[in-house]
Amino acid sequence: MGRRVAVVGAGMTRFVRRSLETGKELAWEAARCALDAAELTVDDIDAVCIGTAPDAFDGVHMKGEYLADGAGGWNKPVIRSYVGGGTGVFCAVQGWYHVASGMFDRVLVVAEEKMSSTMPHPQGAFLTIFDHITERPLEPNLLWIFALEMNRYMTTYGIEKADIARVAVKNKRNAAGHPAAQLGQADITVEDVLASEVLAWPVQRLDVSPVSDGAVAVVMAAEDVANRTCDKPVWVEGVGWNLDTAYWTNRDLAYPAYVERAARMAYEMAGITEPRREIDIVEPYDPFDYKELHHLEGLQLFGKGKAPEAARDGVLDRDGDLPSCPSGGLLGVGNPIAAAGLMKVAELFWQLRGEAGARQVPGTPHRGLAQAWGDLMQVGTVIVLGR
């Protein structure tokens, strides 16, 4: 399908609660790190793909254009994509089709989010996702939809809260090995999660990822360019994305069918018929701990309601049979929305090249999958990378 495309460099800022840098400065720092890693300069870049969440976070309209100067976009073809929390993986998909199409040889993909500017809390900017006529008069809280979905998931399959809490523990422990992480914690326990403040039952404080500022960038290149200029290119083997209805109360909340459709699209392109056997590491989207499990099931890596068992048995640990969120994920590294998704793609790049340092999974992973999710619990975005 089109030309083969590789990731040839990745870089990121630290994820922090509140950065001194503006969004544009964060984009610049991440872009420069990725270019350095690829041993390229901005003059080598043919086009720029920017991913960033709603303008309302920043109170800055035309956010893609605002970021473009810092993202290496001056005097180049630039596009900004946005599919809610799914943006960070989608902008890598967009980078892929820019190159695969034959239009561009080298593309810089930059994802940025600065959530700390919204006062008193960035949730205020999220509230407008609810239907403005039939839902917003109820004064919904963003936590509601997660709590509602989590309860439906737990009740449908008889899942224990402790098995879900294991995901938060695993990710925050994994993040302790990540030099850019906001919430790494090597000694956190399931008891800590279960004892944390109840926000919207069954959601407790430590089930939730933090508010963060940060940026991530990757460089993608066409096959001939990648082979000529990069020792260890990491190839894009499959991409997929899918959007379900915004009438979310008419959907099955126990199972993310849109993630399955996105995954099947990516698997078909990658020639994957048995994902559980053919994928070595996975970075599913984990803004809440139950979401990681929900998504692992949608990705066809575990049967419906079966992912919690895998968490309990250590299958998802860094040294388990299918390491999940070895980066530390959104729960541990942090959740600057679009940047968090692209961080997962960068993590696969480092893991598949054996460059993940303290986070490196044992053995030699050949193939990894990153997935993100968002909008009104309705979008799935997937990318499969291999070496």
Add this chain to the structure above:
Amino acid sequence: MARDPFPTRSLSDREFHEGVVTVSHSVRAEYRWDAGEAIGRYLDGLRAGRIMGRECRECGRVLVPPRMFCEQCFRPTDRWVEVPGTGTVNTYSVCYVTWDLRRLTVPELPAVIDLRSGGIMHKLGDVEPGDVHIGMSVEAVWKPAEDRQGSILDIAYWKPV
């Protein structure tokens, strides 16, 4: 000097509130939304104490919230159907915080209510949080007719049958 491999200057709370320059701004914008054809009629129904859905004969669904098109069959829906004001709890939460994370003294009980066909987000009432369960039968508690305004809030809440 080697550059920081993961740049970013993190600000402490104190720096943010006292030590660095920030500029504040509020967006001033107000909106007046048309309810549209389908939801307009839905709100008229609520004012009259009735829940109205739209039937699609192709897939057999009665759509609540109603729409003039079926997004699955991608064709016009066919007729208005009244849906009973009873349903079951598809899922619920016991929410102890406001949107900006201030504690509530009385928790809220948001829920998705499955109707005979379709489903909506609303709140539960007249019930202790510990007594709610998924699958519980509930009925709409309407505001008095004179207080209804053609709004989803014309249903005050849903209570156990």
